[in-house]
Amino acid sequence: MGLKExxxxxxxxxxTVSRALNGYPEVGIETRRRVLSAAERLNxxxxxxxxxxxxxxxxxxxxxxxxxxxxxxxxxxxxFLTGVSEKLAEDGLNLVFTQVQxxxxxxxxxxxxxxxxxDGLILFSPLLEDERTASLAELDFPIVAHGRxxxxxxxxxxxxxxxxxxxQAAGHLLARGHRRIGLLNGDERQSYAMDRLEGVKAALADxxxxxxxxxxxxxxxxxxxxxAVAQMLDRQGVGAVSKEVSGAEAxxxxxxxxxxxxxxxxxxxxxxRGLEIPRDVSIIAHDDQVAALPPILAWPALTTTTxxxxxxxxxxxxLLDARIRGEIAxxxxxxxxxxxxxRESVRVLGR
Amino acid sequence: MGLKExxxxxxxxxxTVSRALNGYPEVGIETRRRVLSAAERLNxxxxxxxxxxxxxxxxxxxxxxxxxxxxxxxxxxxxFLTGVSEKLAEDGLNLVFTQVQxxxxxxxxxxxxxxxxxDGLILFSPLLEDERTASLAELDFPIVAHGRxxxxxxxxxxxxxxxxxxxQAAGHLLARGHRRIGLLNGDERQSYAMDRLEGVKAALADxxxxxxxxxxxxxxxxxxxxxAVAQMLDRQGVGAVSKEVSGAEAxxxxxxxxxxxxxxxxxxxxxxRGLEIPRDVSIIAHDDQVAALPPILAWPALTTTTxxxxxxxxxxxxLLDARIRGEIAxxxxxxxxxxxxxRESVRVLGR
DNA sequence: CTGAAAGCGCTTACAG
DNA sequence: CTGAAAGCGCTTACAG
Numbered sequence: 001m002g003l004k005e006x007x008x009x010x011x012x013x014x015x016t017v018s019r020a021l022n023g024y025p026e027v028g029i030e031t032r033r034r035v036l037s038a039a040e041r042l043n044x045x046x047x048x049x050x051x052x053x054x055x056x057x058x059x060x061x062x063x064x065x066x067x068x069x070x071x072x073x074x075x076x077x078x079x080f081l082t083g084v085s086e087k088l089a090e091d092g093l094n095l096v097f098t099q100v101q102x103x104x105x106x107x108x109x110x111x112x113x114x115x116x117x118x119d120g121l122i123l124f125s126p127l128l129e130d131e132r133t134a135s136l137a138e139l140d141f142p143i144v145a146h147g148r149x150x151x152x153x154x155x156x157x158x159x160x161x162x163x164x165x166x167x168q169a170a171g172h173l174l175a176r177g178h179r180r181i182g183l184l185n186g187d188e189r190q191s192y193a194m195d196r197l198e199g200v201k202a203a204l205a206d207x208x209x210x211x212x213x214x215x216x217x218x219x220x221x222x223x224x225x226x227x228a229v230a231q232m233l234d235r236q237g238v239g240a241v242s243k244e245v246s247g248a249e250a251x252x253x254x255x256x257x258x259x260x261x262x263x264x265x266x267x268x269x270x271x272x273r274g275l276e277i278p279r280d281v282s283i284i285a286h287d288d289q290v291a292a293l294p295p296i297l298a299w300p301a302l303t304t305t306t307x308x309x310x311x312x313x314x315x316x317x318x319l320l321d322a323r324i325r326g327e328i329a330x331x332x333x334x335x336x337x338x339x340x341x342x343r344e345s346v347r348v349l350g351r
Numbered sequence: 352m353g354l355k356e357x358x359x360x361x362x363x364x365x366x367t368v369s370r371a372l373n374g375y376p377e378v379g380i381e382t383r384r385r386v387l388s389a390a391e392r393l394n395x396x397x398x399x400x401x402x403x404x405x406x407x408x409x410x411x412x413x414x415x416x417x418x419x420x421x422x423x424x425x426x427x428x429x430x431f432l433t434g435v436s437e438k439l440a441e442d443g444l445n446l447v448f449t450q451v452q453x454x455x456x457x458x459x460x461x462x463x464x465x466x467x468x469x470d471g472l473i474l475f476s477p478l479l480e481d482e483r484t485a486s487l488a489e490l491d492f493p494i495v496a497h498g499r500x501x502x503x504x505x506x507x508x509x510x511x512x513x514x515x516x517x518x519q520a521a522g523h524l525l526a527r528g529h530r531r532i533g534l535l536n537g538d539e540r541q542s543y544a545m546d547r548l549e550g551v552k553a554a555l556a557d558x559x560x561x562x563x564x565x566x567x568x569x570x571x572x573x574x575x576x577x578x579a580v581a582q583m584l585d586r587q588g589v590g591a592v593s594k595e596v597s598g599a600e601a602x603x604x605x606x607x608x609x610x611x612x613x614x615x616x617x618x619x620x621x622x623x624r625g626l627e628i629p630r631d632v633s634i635i636a637h638d639d640q641v642a643a644l645p646p647i648l649a650w651p652a653l654t655t656t657t658x659x660x661x662x663x664x665x666x667x668x669x670l671l672d673a674r675i676r677g678e679i680a681x682x683x684x685x686x687x688x689x690x691x692x693x694r695e696s697v698r699v700l701g702r
Numbered sequence: 703c704t705g706a707a708a709g710c711g712c713t714t715a716c717a718g
Numbered sequence: 719c720t721g722a723a724a725g726c727g728c729t730t731a732c733a734g
Contacts, residue, residue, distance in 0.1 A: 012721090015720070015721055015723095016721070019713090048468050052726090053401055053711080054725080075429065079425055096447055098440070100440075116727090221643075365727090378704085401710090404710045
């Protein structure tokens with residue numbers, strides 16, 4: 001069931017059979033018909049490995065994602081991957097998935113590249129924001145990043161406008177009378193989290209009033225959301241929230257959360273202390289539109305800044321495809337706007 | 352930076368260089384040293400594609416997972432994948448990930464196999480339980496399944512003892528005075544869900560009392576959990592639950608849920624109607640120990656049957672490795688026991 | 703202990 | 719429109 005068998009069967013050369021199968025124009029119409037039907041009949045499947053070696057094209061792309069940090073965000077990674085693989089499947093490309101220990105991203109990429117098993121690489125968010133992996137951009141290999149690259153790296157990238165999304169979200173709260181705002185952010189060494197922090201600050205500056213009374217950064221897990229809020233409340237006194245004690249030491253009346261999971265954790269800490277959303281504390285969270293974690297998981301349903309991570313995955317795969325074909329430049333970058341979707345977790349404060 | 356360069360540099364043959372690099376014993380100690388240091392100096396990376404073609408070994412395994420049904424369970428798939436990829440990374444194997452449209456599992460597997468890019472295949476749960484993919488077992492290709500294969504297929508597999516887990520969970524409820532039990536199950540065409548249903552039935556039979564008053568099967572999402580319980584309550588009247596009206600038409604006092612997400616949805620439906628867990632309804636859910644979805648996501652924390660899907664992923668990868676090397680038989684199967692972990696979602700009913 | 707040569711299954715100039 | 723031949727970068731009998 002190799003090319004050779006077909007050629008033998010038909011009394012043709014390997015060359016002709018190969019060309020007929022690959023749709024080269026110079027093959028006679030009748031010859032092509034015969035080849036195609038023989039291939040069908042013999043259930044011929046080309047050996048991708050041999051083809052790779054001959055053409056130098058792997059027909060596969062790699063996705064590199066750091067292990068430990070990501071695990072807690074697994075639904076997000078998975079939805080991204082689903083988007084990527086949908087698009088790749090349409091184009092007949094394989095997806096080689098590599099999780100690497102944090103800090104070993106560079107090696108992971110290099111060995112994938114050197115092994116010749118991929119034509120291009122997708123970096124999931126934080127990678128390019130790590131100094132150690134910054135040099136990957138100079139590797140002269142097709143790479144597309146999800147996330148805004150730092151350090152002046154020029155890699156094609158797709159990111160969402162985190163700055164604007166969180167500026168708008170904070171503005172939304174300020175317009176509804178909130179003055180003490182908290183931010184439960186992701187790891188602020190990563191651009192998306194940095195941008196969100198800056199966005200919140202910008203909104204406060206624009207408004208000329210209000211302050212950021214809690215700014216926690218780190219892992220975006222349920223536990224951390226709960227712990228951060230619990231700590232704050234226990235330190236400042238639970239009563240402070242509902243009684244709206246003023247002053248710098250008073251807890252926030254509203255929380256911006258970088259993920260649904262973080263918001264769920266925050267909600268738990270509040271509820272454990274008898275506080276209610278949005279009566280006592282309002283919440284806006286960022287929603288990657290992960291099927292497994294809808295904003296209605298929270299009670300009440302969360303107001304969110306929304307952007308589909310799955311659609312982003314699709315688009316990143318498209319961009320990588322284009323990049324491999326040399327159709328887009330190394331500094332191509334796309335920025336998607338996130339939508340503010342109002343639900344039930346924000347209260348208008350009386351004056 | 353190929354073998355040829357090193358050979359040229361050192362005045363050795365390709366043969367010797369290749370053998371030195373691959374640790375063959377018949378190479379002179381001094382020769383090996385020189386080759387190794389030259390390889391290091393020239394930053395030699397073997398071309399995996401060429402090696403594949405020459406050896407017939409791909410040094411990669413494929414994971415095939417159906418697309419649509421899985422998306423809602425993405426954290427589970429992802430944690431499984433993480434387990435698999437951890438183990439594969441240790442062994443220097445690549446992971447080729449393929450999501451296929453439901454019903455196209457067979458094609459997905461076949462084309463991966465035919466392409467020669469993988470040495471073995473991992474089937475994620477439901478695959479082998481589909482008649483169309485049953486024939487894969489006869490393909491004479493190393494395959495390991497996660498889940499209990501149906502139809503007398505003999506593929507090495509790892510599964511958890513779903514029957515026993517749910518029998519025990521139902522027994523736990525029966526022992527605490529519950530007589531009307533509901534089951535929110537996954538798709539019962541799949542073995543894990545079938546087994547859970549049977550387990551519950553067995554417990555009821557053992558006890559000689561109690562009945563299954565709600566048995567819903569389908570997608571394991573938050574929405575479906577909520578809708579199934581909402582429908583039931585709205586049909587039978589909310590009051591019926593807390594007042595513990597007896598009779599066949601009365602709603603369950605306890606719910607067994609095949610996933611945390613399902614339990615969260617059920618909890619939502621209850622809360623929306625003013626019912627509380629476990630005061631009005633007790634819940635036990637199955638927990639795959641997915642980092643993103645801990646049982647404390649629910650309020651109160653859920654009592655669960657627990658088994659790590661990530662550890663299962665690791666083990667499945669190990670089994671596939673062994674299978675590829677011919678170390679285990681086609682009918683090798685492992686069954687893991689799930690642990691019943693008590694938390695706060697089960698109430699003892701007064702008599 | 704080392705090397706010349708064939709081969710893995712394709713693709714693709716090159717020649718006709 | 720078709721074919722003979724070289725080549726992709728390795729591995730591995732086989733011979734010495």
